[in-house]
Amino acid sequence: MSRVAPLAIVLAPGGPRPIVRQIADQIRLAITTGELGHGARLPSVRALAGQLLVNSNTVARAYSDLASEGWLQGQHGQGMFVAGQQGRLSQTERRRRLDEAVGAFVATIVEVDLPPSIALAAVTAALQDLDARRVA
Amino acid sequence: MARTDNVLETRALTHCYGRKRALDSLTLAIPRAGIHAIVGANGAGKSTLFRVVLGFQAPDAGESMLLGSPSHHLTPALRGRVGYVNDAHTLPAWLRLKSLIAMQRSLYPRWDEAVLSRVLGYFAVSRSARVRELSRGERAGFSLAIALARQPDLLILDEPTLGLDVVAKRAFMEALIHSAQAEDATIIYCSHQMDEIERLADTLIILERGRLANYSAPDDFTERVRLWIADMPFKGPDPASIPGLLQARRLDGLFHYLVLDQGDGFGDWLKAAGALSIRQQRVNLDQAVSAFLSAGHATPN
Numbered sequence: 159m160s161r162v163a164p165l166a167i168v169l170a171p172g173g174p175r176p177i178v179r180q181i182a183d184q185i186r187l188a189i190t191t192g193e194l195g196h197g198a199r200l201p202s203v204r205a206l207a208g209q210l211l212v213n214s215n216t217v218a219r220a221y222s223d224l225a226s227e228g229w230l231q232g233q234h235g236q237g238m239f240v241a242g243q244q245g246r247l248s249q250t251e252r253r254r255r256l257d258e259a260v261g262a263f264v265a266t267i268v269e270v271d272l273p274p275s276i277a278l279a280a281v282t283a284a285l286q287d288l289d290a291r292r293v294a
Numbered sequence: 295m296a297r298t299d300n301v302l303e304t305r306a307l308t309h310c311y312g313r314k315r316a317l318d319s320l321t322l323a324i325p326r327a328g329i330h331a332i333v334g335a336n337g338a339g340k341s342t343l344f345r346v347v348l349g350f351q352a353p354d355a356g357e358s359m360l361l362g363s364p365s366h367h368l369t370p371a372l373r374g375r376v377g378y379v380n381d382a383h384t385l386p387a388w389l390r391l392k393s394l395i396a397m398q399r400s401l402y403p404r405w406d407e408a409v410l411s412r413v414l415g416y417f418a419v420s421r422s423a424r425v426r427e428l429s430r431g432e433r434a435g436f437s438l439a440i441a442l443a444r445q446p447d448l449l450i451l452d453e454p455t456l457g458l459d460v461v462a463k464r465a466f467m468e469a470l471i472h473s474a475q476a477e478d479a480t481i482i483y484c485s486h487q488m489d490e491i492e493r494l495a496d497t498l499i500i501l502e503r504g505r506l507a508n509y510s511a512p513d514d515f516t517e518r519v520r521l522w523i524a525d526m527p528f529k530g531p532d533p534a535s536i537p538g539l540l541q542a543r544r545l546d547g548l549f550h551y552l553v554l555d556q557g558d559g560f561g562d563w564l565k566a567a568g569a570l571s572i573r574q575q576r577v578n579l580d581q582a583v584s585a586f587l588s589a590g591h592a593t594p595n
Binding site: 171172173174175176177178204207208211212213214215216 | 328329464467468471472474475488489492493494495496513516575576577578579580
């Protein structure tokens with residue numbers, strides 16, 4: 159059986175973001191940056207619940223959300239593993255999420271009142287930074 | 295009442311102290327397994343509910359069942375399957391822990407020494423100490439260890455972490471999370487600590503003046519409450535006319551409205567009421583629950 163990949167997650171309970179989403183977001187980010195590579199084995203629900211000090215049903219829910227989005231793959235009796243790239247999100251779902259993110263970004267940036275070129279440059283830099291962290 | 299898989303069940307349960315209704319036609323069903331948090335302002339009826347359900351007090355009206363048996367008819371064997379820990383952690387002060395443990399072991403047939411050792415391990419207490427030598431946190435830990443070692447089907451915790459320091463609180467939560475997984479007990483947990491509830495609870499049950507005001511996952515409840523901040527001319531709309539209003543405050547001339555079950559349509563409502571600019575944001579569980587409890591007229595569902 160493969161060894162469990164260490165997983166660093168910082169929770170901010172008491173915030174408006176539900177714990178289940180905080181967990182899912184950080185695992186998604188860890189997969190995106192390559193910190194958790196394809197095939198990496200995640201901690202068991204019980205272990206991660208103990209690590210984060212949360213109800214194990216919360217961890218189980220985060221895992222099953224990620225599995226249904228295609229980020230993780232359950233292997234019977236062996237736990238959860240990082241899935242391959244394919245099938246992570248459908249084309250329509252990607253488009254929908256992109257629109258949503260752009261909408262939220264534009265709504266925020268409008269108030270800042272800067273020329274679009276500066277906003278675009280900042281986004282490009284942030285995405286390049288993410289790319290640099292990604293292990294090819 | 296039909297037999298079900300609920301550990302605790304009440305139907306139209308009513309109990310009055312003089313003219314005050316501590317339980318007001320309360321109908322509640324808590325299913326087996328999981329951690330269920332009960333929240334309510336002081337006097338919301340939590341303690342009365344436990345007294346009635348445990349058969350220590352007869353209700354004025356309605357029915358209540360514990361582990362499938364009527365509360366007024368509980369056998370000693372059935373009581374042995376229910377654990378109860380409150381913030382007083384009352385134990386005989388002069389006894390050494392090991393004598394207390396030996397006594398408990400002989401009283402409870404399902405006693406599990408491994409569970410006792412594991413839970414005590416979170417709190418680092420010596421078994422040769424006397425109860426009076428324990429700190430508040432150690433006493434809480436010891437009470438919890440004993441309660442869990444009895445292997446109850448149902449464990450009721452009434453504000454167990456009240457007054458504990460951060461270390462003891464953490465140990466308590468760790469022991470609870472582990473037990474909910476391993477021993478498959480149902481835990482009913484009364485607390486005012488929303489950060490704990492957010493981490494621990496499967497279900498958030500809110501009691502308000504003896505009635506059931508919410509029964510859902512904590513996140514689902516938080517999702518129902520939104521904060522809207524609006525710049526309104528003059529005095530703003532009459533609070534009584536605002537849909538779903540839980541709490542209204544005026545800060546720096548802006549109106550802050552905490553509202554329940556209002557979608558984005560509430561923004562249109564504010565605009566129609568003359569709002570010049572509007573922001574909305576999510577709130578955390580603590581804000582959602584306190585706004586909900588502070589609103590006198592909240593009647594969801």
